[in-house]
Amino acid sequence: MPITSLEFDVVRKMIYERAAIVLEPGKEYLVEARLGPLARADGCTINQLIGRLRNGTERSLSDRVVEALTTNETAFFRDVKPFETLKSTVLPEIIARKSASRQLNIWCAASSSGQEPYTIAMTLKEHFPQLLNWQVRILCTDISTEMVTRTKLGRYSQLEIGRGLPAPMLLKYFNRVGLEWEAAPELKRWLDVRQMNLAAPWPTLGKQDVVFCRNVLIYFDVDTKRSILRRIRDLITPEGYLFLGAAETTRGLDDQFESMHIGSGGCYRVLGAGKTVERRVS
Amino acid sequence: MILRKILESIGFEVEQAENGRVAYDLLCSWIPFDVPDLALVDWNMPEMNGIELIEAIRDNSELDALxxxxxxxxxxxxxxxxxLLTGANEYVMKPFTAETIIDKMALIGMPVGTS
Structure with missing residues (x-):
């Protein structure tokens, strides 16, 4: 039976309180699609599942509902352009600038099942062999503990590796394990994977040279978007780079970021940082 | 048939061949003006299997752009x-979805409307 408006409100309220995610009216279909598998797994209907959620006595159930509603579609090399920008401009500039400290810190703020951080790791391995002698850390955070476990494991089904991953890179960086493919230890050793809610207070994460926060701001209300961008600005290095999703922007949310157009792609930097880079690159 | 539907849905014209030999003859009949942009090749085919077909295509310089x-x-x-060593540009394992095929086409520079 389709969910009622009252049931939709129960889910809306819970997901906003737990994760500051805004479910606009009209997204009933999304709730039904995402909670259907949970209900089937528990041997009940979606309506009964939401009834249990309303009782509020099962913390683990609300955790699972948050996970089901926040798991996003992802793919290796998703949207391509950010990784081209990373390769062509961002990494050469950082590598030239930090050749003395030889430390590179990249944060994937909503790493989902890990395709984005593994794509970044492959880009580094493939095009920047000099990083072998660097201290590289790709911090991966996601609200879902299930996604954190998956990213740590680095195993993907045939369908998942079919999405966006070039066959030569699959052969080079993944090992066959039964019916699945597992990321090579040389990629995994750069990943530091943690569970974290972007809408809650953040633990100490350390300064970041590059932040990927793609396709996640769209789920939050304006105040939460502003808060996340301000906190990213606090932890990004003065000359660091921020990548947002194609449908996302800092405009109207944080005027201390400016956009940088590179080829057909682009990213964001804290105001004034780009001028320093232009001088160094030219 | 599934592949035909996927390709037609994104605006491609599709020709099918029942085995590798027929496919190669068909390709050669289109030289030099109507050589297609893409060949989707199965491994297991009678008469000439997928690897033999790729070898034949890569040995023919008039099919270089394919x-x-x-x-x-x-x-x-x-x-x-x-x-891949024989000359395939990409490799898709079944089962696959329409998105898989479209992603792979984009990876090898086909105009499929993805960024």
Whole structure:
């Protein structure tokens, strides 16, 4: 039976309180699609599942509902352009600038099942062999503990590796394990994977040279978007780079970021940082 | 048939061949003006299998511009390696979705409307 408006409100309220995610009216279909598998797994209907959620006595159930509603579609090399920008401009500039400290810190703020951080790791391995002698850390955070476990494991089904991953890179960086493919230890050793809610207070994460926060701001209300961008600005290095999703922007949310157009792609930097880079690159 | 539907849905014209030999003859009949942009090649075909077909295509300089995706149930690393070394541009393992095919086409520079 389709969910009622009252049931939709129960889910809306819970997901906003737990994760500051805004479910606009009209997204009933999304709730039904995402909670259907949970209900089937528990041997009940979606309506009964939401009834249990309303009782509020099962913390683990609300955790699972948050996970089901926040798991996003992802793919290796998703949207391509950010990784081209990373390769062509961002990494050469950082590598030239930090050749003395030889430390590179990249944060994937909503790493989902890990395709984005593994794509970044492959880009580094493939095009920047000099990083072998660097201290590289790709911090991966996601609200879902299930996604954190998956990213740590680095195993993907045939369908998942079919999405966006070039066959030569699959052969080079993944090992066959039964019916699945597992990321090579040389990629995994750069990943530091943690569970974290972007809408809650953040633990100490350390300064970041590059932040990927793609396709996640769209789920939050304006105040939460502003808060996340301000906190990213606090932890990004003065000359660091921020990548947002194609449908996302800092405009109207944080005027201390400016956009940088590179080829057909682009990213964001804290105001004034780009001028320093232009001088160094030219 | 599924592949035909996927390709037609994104605006491609599709010709099918029942085996590798027929496929190669068909390709040669289109030289020099109507050589297609892409060949989706199965591994297991009678008369001339997928690897033999790719070898024949790559030995013919008039088919240089043709891109090839091996599309197969064969999932061994050694088979994938062989297909790529022989001249396939990409490799798709069944089962696949329309998105898989479109992603692979974008990866090898086909105009499929993805960024």
């Amino acid at each position: 891109k090839i995706i091996m599309c197969t149930t064969e999932t061994e690393v050694s088979q994938m390696t062989l297909a």
